[in-house]
Amino acid sequence: MIKKYYLLSPGPTPVPETVLAKGALPIIHHRTKEFSDLFMEMTEGMKYVFQTKNDVYTLTSSGTGAMETAVTNLLSKGDKAIVVNGGKFGERWAQICNVYGVEVVEIKIEWGEVLSPSKLEEVLKDNPETKAVFTQLSETSTGVVYDVKGFAEVVSKTDAVLVVDGISGLGATPCPMDEWGVNVLLTGSQKSLMIPPGLAFISFDDKAWKLVETSNLPKYYFDMKKAKKSIGKRTTPYTPAVSLVYQQLEALKIIKEQTIDGIIEHHRILGDATRAAVKAIGLELFAKAPGNILTSVKTPEGIDGKELVNIMQKKYSAYISGAQDPMKGKFFRIAHLGYMGGFDVIIAISALEMVLADLGFNVELGKGVAAAENVLRREWK
């Protein structure tokens, strides 16, 4: 049988055909006016996505590169930072800080749980010398969306800056940088930005720039002072991924056409449809505050969660994601992120129904799909 490949993971996400085609255009030199014009047009577009008047810097790296950029450009050796750790990517903030000798106050949250702003406020009070608070917008490993607006309110009352990893969340769930007072916001290209992996974006407000000025952690490729000088000359310090810039420009056309609010609403509908379907099948959600990005679903009793993901991928070519260590097998993740539409939800749920039947789970075929259809046909304009 011919099998089509369905990427249903929370990144990389599917890339629109019109965007893929731009990757086949000839590479022009990056130190030319022609490229500068394209690059600055993309930069302006990213400011729209970030909802900010600050500059947005383009890094040729994965999102993790932008996380490291935030740490090494804001802090100095021995500085204290608070890390919100509710999953794999919260953990990553702590790892990066540790590598650079930053003192970490970890707020450990159970996977799937949220953190209240008042709890963060308490920890900040206990650690008045905190320079930065690192958090995710969406914790990709669980699908939880944090109350970043609430975090920003409590952090703004202190000398610390709030650094938000919006890698899977930005463009799918609200995070207007300036309005909410997020000091540093960063994201990656292979999520809601609808292009292949390879670019990351980061923006600093004035409060954050003050920290950048005094930071003494070592950095070279990710040095933001160099980036700031370069952007004044409409360029980047080092060679950017030229074809990814073409692609990002093309994807931004779609985002602008839909508007940022429209794109977020799109994700909200897909999330609602997915969750309605999962519940109709009789499964339980894993995350306490599931967001627009992905739906994590508890593996039902008696089913091998790793086997479930394996059959989804191998037999049905539906590439959902399993849970990461140490929760492997305990739940699985269905993304509804980026260039996915209503029928991607239908495919995911249909594949899930079939896999559950294959594994002997008592599932009524079509029941989950029907629940998703009910949401989609009501909301689909």
Added chain:
Amino acid sequence: MIKKYYLLSPGPTPVPETVLAKGALPIIHHRTKEFSDLFMEMTEGMKYVFQTKNDVYTLTSSGTGAMETAVTNLLSKGDKAIVVNGGKFGERWAQICNVYGVEVVEIKIEWGEVLSPSKLEEVLKDNPETKAVFTQLSETSTGVVYDVKGFAEVVSKTDAVLVVDGISGLGATPCPMDEWGVNVLLTGSQKSLMIPPGLAFISFDDKAWKLVETSNLPKYYFDMKKAKKSIGKRTTPYTPAVSLVYQQLEALKIIKEQTIDGIIEHHRILGDATRAAVKAIGLELFAKAPGNILTSVKTPEGIDGKELVNIMQKKYSAYISGAQDPMKGKFFRIAHLGYMGGFDVIIAISALEMVLADLGFNVELGKGVAAAENVLRREWK
């Protein structure tokens, strides 16, 4: 909302991404050894698809060009031909014959009905001077697949040749040219061959070539004697669509990998899943002998068939086909042809369920999808 475009029509059909990418390769000159090598490799591949030892000629035209090629190269002014007319494309055979002054004996069949070989045998007996019998393998306007094997048996006992339009059928339903004794077989590129529209293929056996030698109907671009000379020199008489040749070569890789029997079985499974779903929804099939290519479904009482297709396309971006004149609105056609997989069936059925609900038809959402899932999960290897 972001809407993806789902081509669910019986041609053009979706093109695999690996095939699309070949269309972006530089155009090399067609009068070079390099191109000849590619062209002859494609020709060999097409012989595999046709299941023939005869040469297969490549035309840069739509399938209709190949139909005209058959008529003008086989017949002479005033010759008599039998046309099996059970739909839009049977009608087309008659129109082409009429334009060229060929005397047509039309066997008119109700749309959706089949023709028994014994009935064809009778008409041949009544018209012993018949030079050619023109038929479809799959009548795309209704989804009916004819008994071409049976037709070939009765035609082989006469001096006439059997000309089979395999445009939508070849590669999706069996039609081994040599084994069945089909004298002329032709097809188009935008169906089961999985490339964009623009190429057509035609093959003649020895009995047919004898007619070509004496045919006096006017032709220039489609002159097969010129094509025969050219293929001896590993080329075409006129400029071929170079990038489509690249793409056809790439698509042939998929066909060879799956094998011709495997591809036909793939289509059979998709057809079974679609029909199971349609019946589960409570709708009726239109064709008496539905094949692997498409499923035509009667518009249920009280529903506007044109509106149904319109909402499928506009609201859900699911491009199924309506019925053609004079049956417009009376039924609609869901294709399962070419580069479509199990989830394309799920999408079509899910969209259909939602449209029926939108139109106030008493449909139990998910019921059709469940029936399709039952077939797919059993048959999906």
